[in-house]
Each structure stands twice: as structure tokens, then as C-alpha cells.
Amino acid sequence: MPTPDAGRRAHLRQAATHVLFDNWTGAATVPSRALYPHQWSWDSAFIAIGLRHIAPRRAQRELETLLGAQWGDGRIPHIAFNPSVPLGAYFPSPDFWRSSTAGRNAGAPSTTQTSGIVQPPVHALAAWQVHLADPAESRRRGFLPRVYPRLAAWHRYLSTSRDLAGGSLAAVVHPWEPGLDNSPCWDEALARVEPAPRQSFRRADLDHSSAADRPTDLDYARYVRLATTYRDHAYDDARTPHAFAIEDPSFNALLIASEHALAAIARAVGADAGAHLRRAETATAALIDRLWDPAGGIFLARDLVTGEPIAGHSVSGLVPLIVPGLPQDIASALVGTAHGPRFRLGQVHLVPSYDLTAKKFDANRYWRGPSWFNTAWLIHHGLVRHGEAGAAGRLRAQFLTAAYRSGFAEYLEPYTGEGRGIRRFSWTAALALDLLHACDEGDSAR
Numbered sequence: 386m387p388t389p390d391a392g393r394r395a396h397l398r399q400a401a402t403h404v405l406f407d408n409w410t411g412a413a414t415v416p417s418r419a420l421y422p423h424q425w426s427w428d429s430a431f432i433a434i435g436l437r438h439i440a441p442r443r444a445q446r447e448l449e450t451l452l453g454a455q456w457g458d459g460r461i462p463h464i465a466f467n468p469s470v471p472l473g474a475y476f477p478s479p480d481f482w483r484s485s486t487a488g489r490n491a492g493a494p495s496t497t498q499t500s501g502i503v504q505p506p507v508h509a510l511a512a513w514q515v516h517l518a519d520p521a522e523s524r525r526r527g528f529l530p531r532v533y534p535r536l537a538a539w540h541r542y543l544s545t546s547r548d549l550a551g552g553s554l555a556a557v558v559h560p561w562e563p564g565l566d567n568s569p570c571w572d573e574a575l576a577r578v579e580p581a582p583r584q585s586f587r588r589a590d591l592d593h594s595s596a597a598d599r600p601t602d603l604d605y606a607r608y609v610r611l612a613t614t615y616r617d618h619a620y621d622d623a624r625t626p627h628a629f630a631i632e633d634p635s636f637n638a639l640l641i642a643s644e645h646a647l648a649a650i651a652r653a654v655g656a657d658a659g660a661h662l663r664r665a666e667t668a669t670a671a672l673i674d675r676l677w678d679p680a681g682g683i684f685l686a687r688d689l690v691t692g693e694p695i696a697g698h699s700v701s702g703l704v705p706l707i708v709p710g711l712p713q714d715i716a717s718a719l720v721g722t723a724h725g726p727r728f729r730l731g732q733v734h735l736v737p738s739y740d741l742t743a744k745k746f747d748a749n750r751y752w753r754g755p756s757w758f759n760t761a762w763l764i765h766h767g768l769v770r771h772g773e774a775g776a777a778g779r780l781r782a783q784f785l786t787a788a789y790r791s792g793f794a795e796y797l798e799p800y801t802g803e804g805r806g807i808r809r810f811s812w813t814a815a816l817a818l819d820l821l822h823a824c825d826e827g828d829s830a831r
């Protein structure tokens with residue numbers, strides 16, 4: 386698939402800009418006005434990465450608004466709620482999480498209402514890129530000196546309170562935390578969780594999307610139970626009996642890549658970069674030691690309750706391609722796996738979220754098979770990092786064409802490329818802007 390020409394790119398840029406501006410609420414961007422009417426953590430990081438090309442100051446603001454919802458223990462909550470949105474518009478709503486009371490000891494803010502769980506740490510990566518887009522404006526506003534201590538506290542939280550196994554990797558304690566909500570990789574761990582009574586909650590997601598695409602009611606009942614248990618233990622990581630505790634490859638790869646970005650930010654603000662680089666090095670060694678599966682040529686999540694690797698092959702296991710300094714043999718194996726029968730890079734649309742050859746693969750249901758734009762963007766960067774310019778270029782062209790054709794869909798059916806989920810989805814538009822910029826840079830380098 387050829388890269389769209391300059392005329393189509395201008396059109397695409399305009400359409401993507403409209404999506405982001407329409408989804409801007411004055412201080413941050415919602416992923417989608419209908420389905421996700423609040424600020425989501427990793428969405429905002431991806432959104433800032435795109436926004437920086439069209440409105441660098443707004444991109445700074447996006448991240449600063451999110452950081453304003455940070456807890457005293459360093460965690461960045463996965464949702465910062467907009468108080469003007471009715472409670473029934475999204476579930477679980479602020480009255481479920483009760484952050485300002487249940488989270489008081491963990492330092493939850495008293496004014497902003499948030500969830501109590503987290504999402505992947507893409508923020509330092511985003512902050513550094515946002516700075517680089519307009520360094521003069523960033524310096525004028527003191528952007529980096531303001532965000533650095535908050536980002537450092539965030540990484541400290543993940544590397545200490547969330548290092549549940551003491552193995553130098555961060556654990557996720559809810560399937561919503563790695564962002565790949567209902568990946569088949571979580572099935573076994575989730576099956577151990579006693580579902581919350583079905584009548585104890587009302588899903589709002591089904592008001593906006595088809596039940597066949599979304600997680601099942603049983604999954605939701607288990608998500609609710611896990612979140613309730615965490616809340617009822619005051620969101621205290623040491624005291625909560627975590628029935629679900631997993632070391633996820635992409636969560637940790639993003640932490641490592643962000644730790645490198647934090648080192649660059651530290652250098653820019655005159656702080657010590659060494660500690661960040663050392664942490665990145667230790668976590669990279671742990672990622673390989675604890676999660677690399679040489680036989681499968683992919684990283685596997687580890688279930689900390691059983692102590693065993695989780696056998697399913699998910700796109701999460703390919704994301705460590707973005708880790709700076711990943712040994713060449715591992716990077717080559719990952720590229721091979723991406724092109725192999727399980728993910729068929731270049732032959733299907735983008736990168737399927739789950740192994741195409743597995744029984745549990747589902748081409749339509751949420752993170753159980755469909756291709757997502759944010760993971761494709763990450764794999765694209767991994768391919769560029771490891772000198773796979775041809776494959777990266779093809780993936781970029783596919784991404785841009787699909788983003789446009791699908792009306793900036795939330796995700797795609799990998800075989801047909803048809804859009805699924807919500808349309809005018811913010812990170813799809815934002816990351817399209819970022820890849821358009823990469824195309825323009827390629828043009829000017831020619």
C-alpha cells in the first residue's frame with residue numbers, strides 16, 4: 386500500500402485536527418464524546434504526541450491537566466473525571482471509585498475525582514516529545530521543570546509499590562491497567578475472581594456500542610469485583626489481597642522507554658539522569674530475564690499468583706521492540722514473529738491484538754484479536770528503531786489509509802480492515818497526525 390500523496394495527506398491532517406479539536410473539553414481531550422466522556426491516562430499521552438504537531442501548547446496542557454489528578458503516592462489514575470458529565474454517562478463513575486475518601490491515605494486529590502487504578506506509563510515519552518516540538522514555548526512556560534518531579538514520582542510509584550514480586554518489573558492489578566482490557570491472556574487469572582453480583586452495577590458502554598464487540602457481562606462483573614476489593618483496601622498496594630497480579634510486557638516496555646525519556650528530561654532541567662538510566666537498564670534485564678520466551682520469539686506476561694508465564698501470544702509481547710538497547714537477536718526474533726503466522730504483519734491490517742492462529746482469537750471483540758492503532762504506532766516505532774525501514778513504511782501507509790477510511794475508528798477487523806468500535810476516536814486521529822509528520826520529514830529528507 387503506497388504512502389498517501391501530499392494532497393491526501395493534507396486532507397487527512399485536516400480531518401484528524403477536527404477530531405481532536407471537537408474532542409477538546411477546554412483543559413483536556415476525551416477519547417470519545419459518547420463512549421469515553423472523561424480524560425483517560427494513556428489516551429492523553431498518545432493524544433499529546435499528536436497534538437504537539439498542531440497545537441504544542443495545548444499538548445502541554447493535556448499532560449499538565451492529567452498530572453493535576455496525580456495522587457500523593459505518585460500514581461497517575463487511569464481516569465480523571467469531568468465533574469460536568471452526568472454520573473450515568475460512564476461506568477464505573479466517581480461514586481464507585483470514591484477516590485477522595487477511599488484514596489485519602491494514598492494521597493488522592495480532594496477536589497478532582499479519579500479512578501484508583503493506573504494505565505501504561507507513556508507520559509514521560511509524550512512529555513519529552515511535546516517539549517521537542519516547540520522547545521522555545523516549552524522553556525517559556527517552564528514545562529519540563531514543572532512536569533519532571535511529577536513524572537519522576539509516577540515512575541517511583543511503579544518501580545516500588547508496584548514491584549509486587551521484587552523482580553524489578555511493575556505489576557498490573559486489574560485488566561484495565563495494561564490497557565488491553567479483555568485480552569485472552571487475562572482469562573485464566575480473571576477466572577479466579579469471584580464475579581460481583583450482576584445487579585450491583587449498570588454498564589454504560591452498551592448504550593454506545595455493540596455487545597458483540599465489547600467485553601462480556603461476566604468479564605465486567607469480575608472487573609467490578611477487583612476494583613471494589615482494591616478500593617475497600619484504600620488502594621493500598623501492600624495491603625490489598627491481589628487476586629489479579631500480572632507482569633505485562635508492553636506495560637513494562639513503555640515504562641523502560643519512558644525512563645529513558647525521563648533521563649533526557651532530567652538532563653534538560655539540570656537533574657541527575659543517571660538514576661533513570663540505571664533503572665531502565667535494570668528493568669530491561671528483568672524484562673528479558675522474566676518475560677522473554679526464546680522458543681516463541683515473543684515476550685509473555687507472567688502471572689504473579691501462580692508464578693508462571695501466561696502462554697497466550699498477544700501484541701503486548703511484540704511492543705518491547707520499542708525498548709532502547711534491546712539485544713539485536715531478540716529484536717530480530719520479534720520482527721520475525723510479527724511477520725509470522727500469528728500476526729502476519731503486512732498481510733493483514735495493522736497488527737492483530739491476539740494470535741491469529743489461536744482458538745481464542747476473535748476478529749471483532751475488543752482486545753481479543755482486532756487491530757488497534759496505538760499498538761500499531763508503537764510497533765512502527767520499534768521497527769524504525771531496529772532498522773526495519775521497509776516494514777515500518779508499509780505499516781505507516783496502512784495506518785494512514787485505514788485511519789482515514791474508517792473515520793478514525795477505535796480499532797479494525799484485521800482481515801477486512803473494516804472499522805470497529807467508536808468513530809472519531811482521539812488517539813487514532815492523534816497518532817495519524819504523528820505519522821503524517823513522519824511522512825513529511827521523510828519527504829524533506831529526500
Ligand code: 2M8
Binds near residue numbers: 425463561564565590
Ligand atoms: C478502553 O478501556 C476502558 C476502561 O479503561 C473501557 O473499556 O471502558 C481500552 O481500550 C483502554 O485501553 C482505553 O484507554 C480506554 C479509553 O480509550 O478504553
